[in-house]
Amino acid sequence: MENDPLTVDQICLYEKPRRKAELGRDVLNLDDFSKKFHFQRRPSNSCKHRLKEYYKNTLSHFSLLEWITSLVPILGWLPKYNVKADLVNDIVAGFTVAIMHIPQGMAYGLLAGVDPVVGIYTAFFPVLLYSILGTMAHVSMGTFAVISIMVFAPVSQFSTDPESSPVPLQASLPSPVLNISLSGFLADSAEDYQDDSPTIVAAQEFYTPIQVATAVTFCVGIIQVSAGFCRMGFLSVLLTDTLISAFTVGAGIHVLTSQIKHILGVRVAGKSGPGSIVRIYIEIVTNILSANYITILLSLCTLAFCLTMDRIIGPKLKQKCRFPFPTQLLMIIITTTISKLINLREDYGVRTIDDIGQIPVGVPEPVLPPPELFPKVFLSALAPAVVSYSIGLGLGKMFAAKHGYEVSSNQELLAQGFSNLFGSFFNCLPMAGSLSRSVVQEASGCRSMFTSLVSALCLLVVMLALGPLFQPLPVCVLAAIILASLVNILKKVADVSKYWEQSRIEGCVWILTFLSIVLLSVDIGLVVGIMSSVLATLYKAAAPQIRVLGRTKENVWLDVSTYSTEDTGVRVIQVSGPLYFMVYESVRLRILDELGVHPNKLPDPSQAAKYKYNTLILDISSVSYLDTKGGSLISWLEAKLPGLNLVLVATPLQKSRLGDGIEAEIFPTYIDAVLTVTAANNLQTQGNGDVTTTTINTTSTTTTSTTEAEETDKDVRYSGQYDNTNNPIV
Template structure:
């Protein structure tokens, strides 16, 4: 993702990514995120099944639902596009298309395999403490800004445009410029479908949020929209009449185990590290949020093991990288799920889709919307996260280096001590000077601590040396005086 590369790709769309972590339909969302990853929709269903079952046995987050996640899918899609770009002219024969899809999912599965291995190595080294540096502001800013990337990447699909996709630094602005330049070529049929979907989805979402206390269950507007759009596309042959992209064939049943594209591991290593940390950051942060809400604790190192096993094993079943999913986790928690057994019911729904319902999504139009934000928006997802983490660590270092030192005084007739500079009714204990330093003491702030302590005690090194010199001189005179007295 370091170089800026333009490749041709059929871009599809997903449901709105919400900073508020609203609801989402699991089967529909997983297929949309598969398209975001630049692989066929069926692989999204696989990724919403195998990791869920594996995490159920190893994870410590009782409310966490794993599977496809927009940001991880977008980053994986960038890797797939770089290694297996869509040819400018590709023969439409089934054999060539199948080979092309096999190459793409091979790369995506290799990313999942390497990501799982990295997490297992981190578990072996007990590096779960690294989640400490992924502060809440970093995670919130990252996810909302990454959602803005997802939104822009899907904008061309809403307009029915087939444009080159840009990756690397400033890719968002290059994509936006490309969309603006090609606005005259908009497919009005796809734009109309997109606008109708938005006109239905947004108001109903607001109704669900505003009246969630009165509604026993939220209105399942996404799945209703999918069913209606699929029926209309089937009845009116929109794909052939207006050249609208549809999902196409979704095979029923389980995939055969397949080896990921191991020869690509050296090329994807750098990007996979970024994808791993993004997935782990979101998963642990989400698990901590619900653990705090319901009064239990999670174990970051065990989460490394759980997600490491999930990604490693599922990569052999043509799955791309998975992580905790915001929307589905919110649904499970609001529905009353309190253990990972709720994930079993989620996987059963996906299993039904895999075995029975999948082919019915053939005529589903490939469009709908996402949402919202700065380092990530301007630069790129992986680089933006790195900048956020480094900046957060720098602020911690700056705060601890000059945390401030105060003299404490005691409140009258109590054992309560407060800084004298802020509490005029407190007084110093005679003959005792009590200091407090508002931070940890370590090698980075030792000089500042020494200076502050000397200033508050009135004992600068110069004064100490002069007093020590005067004391030695006095002792010398006393010794000389005692010698003269004896003589």
């Protein structure tokens, strides 16, 4: 029957046609190759020529309206907004994400060492400006666990906890900055007193946690805006996947450690700096007998409920409804109600939001963070500035590729920077993109940046009216919610095996970054990770790759380290990457080792030398950079290895750098060299009487013989499957 489709059996029996790899031309040396194909040296571009090209391609097409629209993207997308098609989806997505912002904002605010309501502020004020300046529609900006733990380091270092202050509050002046105390309050014993008259002992600066946090936010904004104006968006490539994976897991360990005290109900003083994790666990073990059993029970119930809903019930509900079940918000409402009804704080000693502070109603007044804090926290702000931008940009490019729009890296620096500057005046943490909220925002039907506006307006209602309702919320519930969200992050510790299998260098970068973050600090660990990643990249880029090719039984030239090859007296050594003074010695030693020559026992020129292989084809055509020292390797091999048949494979530009003193014949490809060397060896064999008749065509390198010469010269291939035909590559 005509046009019948193939059956499964016929498909299984179908054999792909064998193909023979051919040069498609005569075998040529480099000079003949350059003449035949008209090699021309490309002239170098002068500075004047480059300026003309820049003016032609950029400045000549400059439009003031497009420039303003690029700086304020809302002017571009808002006039084109399709109300009928997109408005309902954006409203639903914005409301859904706002529900997630409430518990996450409060939890991550607590994680940063400030009042929980600060997390809600962060999801409102910076997001308002970002919806005007940003370009990532599907990324949910707001609080993020990793950024909160990074902010906690300077907060714990520069802020003062009134409960732990050695100076009584009654002895301090009303100023929040200067505290002048009496010597009697600071003395440890009677010997410390000189007289009974009040004297000024010292002027010490004290700051509240929110002052330090907003100072960090301000510096983060300054760093990002400055980088945006300098067009430094490309620096995000420094944070590789390996580095981000190790950094996320290491920061997750810090987050986990910071919440253990809330889970157990144990009082632990805030610690920062190298070894802080170890010191925190030592203090927890020391005070474990003071743990609150009601707090532990409530934490375990919250953790079990969140994990059950997220892991078991949530995926089943997702099949029936595109909107996620508000597990965290539901748990907050339930535990807040229970805490209010049975007085968990007064009757059972469970720590609640009331112990931290009052949740204010309304919008906070704009206040400039203390300027004297800026130089102190500037270095601490570098890490969250880079990490928040890189994580958000990574999410934005992922969604942009999926939905077909562009994300400008430099514009994102400006948008996030100005948003953080604006938020620093309203008690906000540095904002960042959240993967969990972004996935929900996309799944809920987000179509544009209008989703962020809707989310911010919903949170405004919470700040204006619903804030005090969360006062009885147990702190351990927020800690359990944080731990439940950490499960996926901590599971990424298994990535180390994946990176180790891909490259041991990448695996070492992962381990070094992770251990630096856990044992030292988040900031130091990030610096160590970036430096180790850059050094690993430089090492891989600076060290050339060397492959040694040998001939198989089927006359295919393959890597001797991975394939079985024969000893034919000919070896091909391919050098890929830079060949310059720093790697000159390592390449030289590798070549000598392959030839069986000891570097300290070079052959005597007056005697016949013996090598593993009589012919060495050195292929440097893939060398990306060749300096004078690297080029001298060829002349050194010719001078120090007498009797070696050295053949070179190079490009015309490389030949010009090698100079005129090179005696080795140069070919454009190693296939040309192999065919020529093989033909020459066959000719020499015939001259010794092993073969009776042979004809060699110098232009096509076609060898005709009646015995072994024909068998040697046939079927020389550099790729593809072995073919049973006896046609040589020509």
